[in-house]
Amino acid sequence: xDEETLAIFQAEADSLVESLEAGLLALQDRPGDxxxxxxxxxxxxxxxxxxxxxGFTELAGFVHGFESAFESLRSGASxxxxxxxxxxxKAHDHIVALLAGEAPQGAETLLAELAAAVSGAVGPDAEPKxxxxxxxxxxxxxxxxxxxPVPPPTQPxxxxxxxVTPQAHPAAPSVQAAAVAAQPATPVARSEGVSAPAxxxxxxxxxxxxxxxxxxxxxxxxxxxxxxxxxxSGLPALVSVTEDIQRxxxxxxDAAMSIRMxxxxxxxxRFRRLVHDLSAQLGKPIDLAIVGEETELDxxxxxxxxxxxxxxxxxxADHGFEDAETRVRLSKPATGRLTLTARxxxxxxxxxxxxxxxxxxxxxxxxxxxxxxxxxPNAEIAPADLLRLIFAPGFSTAEKLxxxxxxxxxxxxxxxxxxxxxxxxxxxxxxxxxxxxTLRLPLTxxxxxxxxxxxxxxxxxxxxxxxxxxxxxxxxxxxxxxxSRLLNIRGRLVPYQAxxxxxxxxxxxxxxxxxxxxxxxxxxxxxxxxxxxxxxxTVIKQLSPLHSGLKTFSxxxxxxxxxxxxxxxxxxxxxxxxxxxxxESRRAEVPA
Amino acid sequence: xxxxRATAPTGSGRLDVVTLRLGQDALAIRAEVLxxxxxxxxxxxxxxxSEFCAGLVNVRGTxxxxxxxxxxxxxxxEELGPDARILVLDLPLAGRPAVVGIVADxxxxxxxxxxxxxxxxxxxxxxxxxxxxxxxxELGGGIVMLPDLPAIFDVHLAGLAGSRHNASGPAPKAEPKxx
Numbered sequence: 001x002d003e004e005t006l007a008i009f010q011a012e013a014d015s016l017v018e019s020l021e022a023g024l025l026a027l028q029d030r031p032g033d034x035x036x037x038x039x040x041x042x043x044x045x046x047x048x049x050x051x052x053x054x055g056f057t058e059l060a061g062f063v064h065g066f067e068s069a070f071e072s073l074r075s076g077a078s079x080x081x082x083x084x085x086x087x088x089x090k091a092h093d094h095i096v097a098l099l100a101g102e103a104p105q106g107a108e109t110l111l112a113e114l115a116a117a118v119s120g121a122v123g124p125d126a127e128p129k130x131x132x133x134x135x136x137x138x139x140x141x142x143x144x145x146x147x148x149p150v151p152p153p154t155q156p157x158x159x160x161x162x163x164v165t166p167q168a169h170p171a172a173p174s175v176q177a178a179a180v181a182a183q184p185a186t187p188v189a190r191s192e193g194v195s196a197p198a199x200x201x202x203x204x205x206x207x208x209x210x211x212x213x214x215x216x217x218x219x220x221x222x223x224x225x226x227x228x229x230x231x232x233s234g235l236p237a238l239v240s241v242t243e244d245i246q247r248x249x250x251x252x253x254d255a256a257m258s259i260r261m262x263x264x265x266x267x268x269x270r271f272r273r274l275v276h277d278l279s280a281q282l283g284k285p286i287d288l289a290i291v292g293e294e295t296e297l298d299x300x301x302x303x304x305x306x307x308x309x310x311x312x313x314x315x316x317a318d319h320g321f322e323d324a325e326t327r328v329r330l331s332k333p334a335t336g337r338l339t340l341t342a343r344x345x346x347x348x349x350x351x352x353x354x355x356x357x358x359x360x361x362x363x364x365x366x367x368x369x370x371x372x373x374x375x376x377p378n379a380e381i382a383p384a385d386l387l388r389l390i391f392a393p394g395f396s397t398a399e400k401l402x403x404x405x406x407x408x409x410x411x412x413x414x415x416x417x418x419x420x421x422x423x424x425x426x427x428x429x430x431x432x433x434x435x436x437x438t439l440r441l442p443l444t445x446x447x448x449x450x451x452x453x454x455x456x457x458x459x460x461x462x463x464x465x466x467x468x469x470x471x472x473x474x475x476x477x478x479x480x481x482x483x484s485r486l487l488n489i490r491g492r493l494v495p496y497q498a499x500x501x502x503x504x505x506x507x508x509x510x511x512x513x514x515x516x517x518x519x520x521x522x523x524x525x526x527x528x529x530x531x532x533x534x535x536x537x538t539v540i541k542q543l544s545p546l547h548s549g550l551k552t553f554s555x556x557x558x559x560x561x562x563x564x565x566x567x568x569x570x571x572x573x574x575x576x577x578x579x580x581x582x583x584e585s586r587r588a589e590v591p592a
Numbered sequence: 593x594x595x596x597r598a599t600a601p602t603g604s605g606r607l608d609v610v611t612l613r614l615g616q617d618a619l620a621i622r623a624e625v626l627x628x629x630x631x632x633x634x635x636x637x638x639x640x641x642s643e644f645c646a647g648l649v650n651v652r653g654t655x656x657x658x659x660x661x662x663x664x665x666x667x668x669x670e671e672l673g674p675d676a677r678i679l680v681l682d683l684p685l686a687g688r689p690a691v692v693g694i695v696a697d698x699x700x701x702x703x704x705x706x707x708x709x710x711x712x713x714x715x716x717x718x719x720x721x722x723x724x725x726x727x728x729x730e731l732g733g734g735i736v737m738l739p740d741l742p743a744i745f746d747v748h749l750a751g752l753a754g755s756r757h758n759a760s761g762p763a764p765k766a767e768p769k770x771x
Contacts, residue, residue, distance in 0.1 A: 218653065221653070458636070458637060502639075503639035503640075504639050504640070505639070541654075541655045543655075543657075544656075544657045544685055544690055544692070545685045545686040545688075545690070545749055545752075546641075546645045546657045546659070546685065546692070546745075546748070546749070546752070547638055547641055547645070547648075547657060549752045550638070550640050550641065552639070552640060553638070556636070556648055556655045557655075558650050558653065558655065562634075562650055563634045563636060563650065564634075564636040564648045564649065564650050564655055565636065566636065566638065566639075566648075
């Protein structure tokens, strides 16, 4: 078998086992759900089929046994008991190990356990049906099936053609996982384009998508140049065709961008599994609720979020929750509740993990911080800043290392990942009530709608999504003194500052200054600029490591005339008291 | 990193370099890292950035940071002359390939230096910070200096990283001790 064929098989098998795991976990909550059982069965069956076809005989044999055990479940005579799900998950892990090329032991034992768990759940007379290689196909094709039939395992797969079944598709596991895992009220995560009917899905290499995004970016820049020329020429025909091209480019941009957007549900499957395993391992009953799984983020952001969220969940399970007896004594529900929420807020995506455990122990964090030399013994520190110390590298208040956590590595990973994504972490905790960690991430799209403004002859882009309105600055001297002032916007006071002060712009302010009212998180503020040039489509280019540390810029772009303009990061301005640019201290660090 | 592999002026053979003038000094940059030489273009100021790297330029659709070697090399900063150029270089930044621009008062020629002619910078009698000088050599009757570009950018980035993560205690200062 050549490498390409093997890669196809691997990709397919990976998505199948992922879907299988999601299905098994969901079965725990809804043991009688026919659609779920059918889906698990389908996954097993397809896995067996492709495994056999590609010469993975050991895998095919094992899955066959696994499938046989599930057959009696599928016949409707039995329920998926917790013990059956537990064994099934172990069997799933065995399959993962087989796929990874390891040689895991205990296949026989697992199959025996499976059979026992099934018969325990059903009764002695329901022997698992054997030898399903051929005869179950008609059943799979029965009209009661919710999804399209699986191709017979003997059917040769054309190497180039993409698989036609939803389970066999890489985009599908997320869809399937979401569909299975979501509450019955939302049977399928209908995120545009991803959960299209099975026949409409194709698989694309991520690099091609990136390339397309680059091209679209260049198109948008070229289009801006064309628009400028057209406006100068005043030729009606040229202006009209430019408008057409503008419209098309905008459409292209939106389409290309929507392809990159991935719902959070594509990574939540593993969180359910993690919580399930942790719950068993720690002997603490924990329930994970996920809200807003359909929230979409840029593909790369979603992928990078998986690891920090795993660490946060692990930490909450291990340190956050009391054990069941303590919880009952405190008249809390015995089962700990962990809630993962995702939602959009302005130009940010908020991802929040809240537990109802014992909360962070401020005194202990303080003691530990002093012990580690992070804090002077008599230092005064705001409660929020004190809690934030848990994100310092190697910081752990755990008295003993457990298998799950306590090395103080996890929170550092969280902080670093979120910082790399140009996001922020908020942390709040109430003793006895629980802890809430909020990750605030920028949408980091490749192209945004921007408002082009001018300050002292220099041009900057403000993300249009953050702009609420633009007002005239009545008192024209007001913007030049650097102090934060207040503006009355329809009865509400909004602080404003001169961008020229914040950006240390040389020169005097222009005569007709405007205030751009922007929102960052929950707060509003005004930024005084000399001139509003207009709105444009802005292709975000990341700043090099030489500048990526600057909190006030999220990137740069190339304008229609070929010059470079910086894109303001509004959340970098959101704390007016602290915005002083560290020009002096920064300068000192440049070796001179 | 491409540059550090032949840091020590040992071995035989010749080194392709491009020579340039910066202030009163003649500098030589390895030709292998040179991507192109540009006429001066519009530079976008980056507020809050260090003086060493205070601007951005557009190089054929790519946004490239523009660095001024006179800052780390302790040279007086005057207006660039009428023959000023921007050298676009391929240099790794933080371990990843990157493109950076550096300014020069004039760019002379691509030439070769015998490796034997490369010498360590003398401990006394030079005004350049020795940790940023890879070697000096005699060329055409004058002295040319090969700046250690990876060291200059690494030290600068380490300084930035230190100032960025101050939440986790006092940052290690990567600032070299001036001799």
